[in-house]
Amino acid sequence: MAAIAEVDQIWKNGALIPWAEATTHVLTHALHYGTAVFEGIRCYKNDRGSAVFRLREHMERFHRSAKIIMMDIPYSVDELVEASLQTIRVNKLEECYIRPLAYRGYGAVGVNPSAAPVDVVIAVWPWGDYLGDTALKEGISVQISSWRQRSANSTPGAVKSSAGYLNSGLANIEAVGNGFGEAILLNEGGLVAEGSGENIFTVRDGLISTPPLSDGILEGLTRDSVITIARDLGYTVLERSLVRTDLYIADEVFFTGTAAELTPISSVDRRSIGLPGPVTLALQAKLFDAAKGRSAEYGNWLTWV
Ligand code: PPE
Numbered sequence: 001m002a003a004i005a006e007v008d009q010i011w012k013n014g015a016l017i018p019w020a021e022a023t024t025h026v027l028t029h030a031l032h033y034g035t036a037v038f039e040g041i042r043c044y045k046n047d048r049g050s051a052v053f054r055l056r057e058h059m060e061r062f063h064r065s066a067k068i069i070m071m072d073i074p075y076s077v078d079e080l081v082e083a084s085l086q087t088i089r090v091n092k093l094e095e096c097y098i099r100p101l102a103y104r105g106y107g108a109v110g111v112n113p114s115a116a117p118v119d120v121v122i123a124v125w126p127w128g129d130y131l132g133d134t135a136l137k138e139g140i141s142v143q144i145s146s147w148r149q150r151s152a153n154s155t156p157g158a159v160k161s162s163a164g165y166l167n168s169g170l171a172n173i174e175a176v177g178n179g180f181g182e183a184i185l186l187n188e189g190g191l192v193a194e195g196s197g198e199n200i201f202t203v204r205d206g207l208i209s210t211p212p213l214s215d216g217i218l219e220g221l222t223r224d225s226v227i228t229i230a231r232d233l234g235y236t237v238l239e240r241s242l243v244r245t246d247l248y249i250a251d252e253v254f255f256t257g258t259a260a261e262l263t264p265i266s267s268v269d270r271r272s273i274g275l276p277g278p279v280t281l282a283l284q285a286k287l288f289d290a291a292k293g294r295s296a297e298y299g300n301w302l303t304w305v
Pocket of ligand 1: 197218
């Protein structure tokens with residue numbers, strides 16, 4: 001969705017190397033078979049410096065993704081946390097997106113990846129608004145995709161795998177091609193799953209709902225943060241299955257994600273939801289307060305650079 005803003009160095013297999021040298025062979029296993037897992041993390045600048053939002057939890061999810069696909073990441077969560085901070089510092093970035101990727105590298109062909117090495121990289125670069133520059137304030141239009149969410153017994157949504165994003169890409173290409181800002185995927189059972197790169201929430205009569213993990217979605221860290229913030233603000237949040245009509249008749253609908261942050265949804269399949277509502281705006285403000293170090297109660301979500 002955005003051109004890459006190049007920086008100086010990338011961390012690869014334990015060392016920092018120049019950006020331009022962070023290349024790989026065309027017979028890299030992951031290029032052919034999608035055998036890779038990754039993360040997306042944000043570092044925000046604030047009054048007292050720069051801090052990464054939920055860094056440790058992202059690296060823990062990275063390890064969980066790898067575990068599910070039987071890939072051994074040869075670096076501990078602590079080592080990956082430290083490597084991320086080092087990569088941000090060496091590139092002198094105050095705000096950035098962080099992309100750890102573990103992939104089956106060069107050395108084997110064929111479906112079974114066991115003989116291919118596991119290479120690990122951490123790249124950082126500046127990445128602004130994910131869904132366009134008016135999205136956070138005005139919201140975006142979305143379309144229910146004709147593509148179904150990858151299912152729990154094929155390419156599990158719980159794994160943040162490169163292979164999984166073929167599915168996301170199909171849905172996003174279709175939605176954008178049809179003039180919408182983003183797609184929402186229903187799972188094979190017809191229940192609302194998530195956006196191509198976001199979790200989804202509804203608000204109706206003050207009650208906040210979001211699909212449960214068992215509906216086949218990624219366990220979003222922003223989703224978790226927003227659930228916590230909402231409950232702390234006194235809202236009831238239910239993790240419950242949603243059908244498409246729940247979206248049409250909701251008072252408010254919004255996406256959460258590291259890249260998308262908290263993006264209001266202004267219409268679903270051309271049914272108007274309207275301008276961002278009060279609950280959406282309150283949660284968005286609190287989420288940014290937490291991520292940008294303005295909220296002492298969520299201070300433990302930050303790792304200072
Ligand atoms: N679902 C999907 C499918 C997803 O890709 C993301 C993040 C989420 C939910 C939200 O998870 P979290 O970031 O932990 O709150 N998508 C990442 C990749 C986006 C991309 O285009 O690349 C992201 O937001 O970093």
